[in-house]
């Protein structure tokens with residue numbers, strides 16, 4: 001049994017058939033490399049008219065073996081370097097043999113799969129079920145099997161950029177427009193027929209870039225038009241990554257360097273950059289979190305076992321405001337019937353109109369036909385009648401953040417629920433166990449915390465109350481996956497996990513302002529750390545008034561249980577802003593000014609109120625924002641609000657803007673090392689206050705030499 005089967009047909013065409021034994025997909029690992037190299041060696045002494053690459057799996061070929069890449073360090077990197085060198089050498093031998101080589105692409109060809117296809121002279125793909133591209137950058141890597149070199153030569157540097165530095169994937173049709181796919185067919189048999197026909201018609205072939213005089217589209221880096229753009233390209237990339245992600249930078253380096261040398265040297269340059277990236281901490285962070293941990297979430301590791309997988313066919317949504325309208329859209333797009341209820345038909349229709357506008361945009365962009373739009377819209381019933389909720393498998397409440405109102409609508413809607421159906425609240429702050437008291441069946445009551453804007457944000461935080469049953473959790477988990485979002489599961493607490501940790505970030509930025517640190521420095525420290533938005537801008541988004549409301553609610557809640565509220569240094573800043581009538585973005589006056597038709601800018605009044613001339617260390621500002629989130633997350637672990645490392649990591653990046661390069665909030669601690677983290681936190685505590693005192697879980701882990709693992 002071999003990963004590559006060598007078969008010759010009656011046309012004297014050799015079929016190299018990818019068929020990794022005992023595996024669902026073909027992988028680019030040592031076993032494959034050995035088999036592929038052996039097959040190419042055999043070709044060199046055999047007589048053949050052409051070669052056809054095809055797969056026995058449902059996909060053409062998956063990429064590199066991430067287990068191997070994850071385990072590669074500087075100490076054992078030579079093994080990977082050697083493997084890639086011999087694999088690329090064999091690919092090169094095949095494409096320079098002078099005889100036709102064709103890829104029969106029957107399914108996804110991503111990463112290494114697309115690189116194998118690129119080493120063919122002709123590429124035929126099935127019209128359906130095929131996705132192509134080089135997504136390596138999303139895991140902190142670069143395409144190391146010739147992908148960067150060949151895409152740059154075939155498309156030209158500028159056109160290849162999004163496919164390499166952003167990992168943009170494409171379908172066969174687009175591939176054909178780009179000149180990367182030569183033929184599209186309907187059936188697997190037609191794949192082979194087309195390949196054979198082409199081989200017979202083209203007995204002698206060369207790759208375009210091997211033909212003497214080949215001109216790279218747009219020219220090489222020394223071409224005047226490209227030379228003009230190249231000095232700006234790294235700056236444009238920095239603008240996006242803030243220098244926190246090494247992979248896109250390395251890819252750009254390989255693109256530019258490789259276009260100035262012969263192909264073999266180019267491939268060697270690519271391998272060197274690749275191996276360096278594989279060993280980098282950022283790649284480990286990204287693979288660990290966005291491959292292993294995310295796959296575990298998708299596979300339902302946090303879903304209680306023993307309950308048949310549930311499918312929602314009809315969902316009721318109470319409140320057609322910003323959140324309700326978004327949840328309705330996300331559900332309808334996945335084929336679920338939606339009852340969107342508000343206090344009046346007019347309100348409900350306004351909520352439905354949101355879906356109409358999003359779908360219209362898709363029709364305009366030709367991502368959807370107008371018939372498909374109408375079918376999706378037809379699934380949403382806008383109503384003011386509670387009785388329309390009858391027969392819903394799930395009802396999600398998204399009315400105003402008001403305990404009494406939520407209790408009322410819960411009671412009203414529950415009467416319409418079928419016995420096995422569940423009720424969810426989209427509250428962002430109110431503890432679930434308390435809200436569940438209004439429910440007749442608190443075991444069927446759960447929190448489904450969506451993020452705004454719902455159609456774009458991939459995360460849903462599922463919150464279990466004290467009485468929520470495992471079956472309810474299983475059903476809620478299935479629904480989140482059904483609508484194509486990523487669920488994390490947390491236990492009940494004020495602010496749950498995401499809102500609680502998000503607040504520490506926003507409040508820390510506000511506190512810095514109170515210390516007299518220039519507002520621009522605070523926002524820039526966040527950007528330079530890799531946060532998508534600064535703490536002041538994001539507070540304006542959620543509104544400064546809301547910050548005050550949450551604080552007041554917290555004080556009230558703490559008083560009821562006899563706890564004392566400790567003043568946060570951000571509190572006086574919030575109060576001063578509200579006194580100055582600066583409530584946030586909605587009021588067009590917050591930390592920022594929002595002039596009509598112009599870009600927002602920091603409000604000049606901040607200087608008058610808070611000074612903004614204090615000296616500061618940039619590294620301190622950056623550390624403070626990252627550490628405060630990490631420490632609060634560790635507290636959530638200690639208090640059992642969070643029960644898994646993966647939920648913390650995925651939730652923090654997908655929900656609340658923790659920088660991608662960190663691999664998530666607990667992986668941030670892991671990579672610093674627990675002892676070093678605790679030491680630095682102690683320094684920050686000494687300088688900035690007790691909120692940096694780490695919980696004992698971190699002290700203990702540091703002493704015991706442990707890291708956060710699931």
Ligand code: NAI
Pocket residue numbers: 318319320321322323324341342343347397398399400401402405409426427428429449450451452
């Ligand atoms: P919103 O103010 O946009 O919408 C609330 C809607 O509820 C309004 O359309 C209102 O007419 C409707 N409503 C009021 N009483 C009702 C009743 N008795 N029956 C049916 N509908 C009724 O509020 P938004 O922003 O959509 O928030 C809704 C919930 O989602 C709140 O609990 C909020 O805390 C939570 N949330 C909000 C997020 C945000 O970013 N805005 C994020 C995550 C959760």
